[in-house]
Amino acid sequence: MIAKPPTPGFLPDLAMPLRDALRGVATLADATEEMLEPAAKLLPEPLRSRFRTALDSLEAAGKRLIHAPLDIRQIDMAARFMAGSDTGRPALEACATVIAYAWEHLGEARETHGRLISETLVAERLARTRAVSLAGGADFAAEVLIALRQSSAIGRMPGLTRGLSTGDADDVDLAVMAVAIWLLSSRSETLAEEEKLLDLSLALVRALRDDAATAMSGRESLARFLAETSAHL
Numbered sequence: 001m002i003a004k005p006p007t008p009g010f011l012p013d014l015a016m017p018l019r020d021a022l023r024g025v026a027t028l029a030d031a032t033e034e035m036l037e038p039a040a041k042l043l044p045e046p047l048r049s050r051f052r053t054a055l056d057s058l059e060a061a062g063k064r065l066i067h068a069p070l071d072i073r074q075i076d077m078a079a080r081f082m083a084g085s086d087t088g089r090p091a092l093e094a095c096a097t098v099i100a101y102a103w104e105h106l107g108e109a110r111e112t113h114g115r116l117i118s119e120t121l122v123a124e125r126l127a128r129t130r131a132v133s134l135a136g137g138a139d140f141a142a143e144v145l146i147a148l149r150q151s152s153a154i155g156r157m158p159g160l161t162r163g164l165s166t167g168d169a170d171d172v173d174l175a176v177m178a179v180a181i182w183l184l185s186s187r188s189e190t191l192a193e194e195e196k197l198l199d200l201s202l203a204l205v206r207a208l209r210d211d212a213a214t215a216m217s218g219r220e221s222l223a224r225f226l227a228e229t230s231a232h233l
């Protein structure tokens with residue numbers, strides 16, 4: 001039997017997680033070019049240039065997550081649900097709430113501007129997915145993203161129609177992927193650090209936009225993309 005060549009990764013092996021290169025940065029929105037340089041240097045071109053451009057665009061996102069009525073416990077519960085390790089109703093509800101507030105945090109970013117989210121419909125999709133899935137980790141997170149994509153939970157008129165053009169739908173995919181990647185990454189100790197990770201996740205997904213679109217072609221490729229990118233945060 002001829003062995004299959006290894007599947008190329010979406011990201012190269014990095015010397016350290018991106019968060020470690022940004023330890024002294026309070027928020028990405030306020031960071032200077034000099035402060036962002038250590039993280040950018042971890043990436044090869046042309047990914048480095050796209051990543052820097054994405055970081056530069058995050059200023060509009062503001063600091064909504066840290067000002068939201070969330071706490072670290074809720075984010076931890078949401079993360080456990082997204083990874084399929086906590087199937088309880090409290091974790092499901094926490095996940096829907098955190099997704100909604102993360103979406104609001106990114107509300108001024110291009111990917112989410114003008115698109116609304118229904119926390120109730122998100123929770124309903126999470127419940128449906130959990131009821132029929134035995135998957136865990138990134139595989140379950142991929143199923144969640146696919147279920148949200150096939151619903152009207154996010155769009156121009158949630159609950160009625162997504163009302164999105166192809167370009168709009170692609171932008172929504174990027175933002176939802178960023179939220180999932182953030183929740184699949186290792187947790188931080190403060191809301192400020194969690195906010196920074198969410199912004200970093202969006203910047204990384206933006207830089208990998210073409211690969212992200214390819215990953216959305218199927219559950220297996222999407223799960224691999226989520227697993228690889230979250231590991232690099």
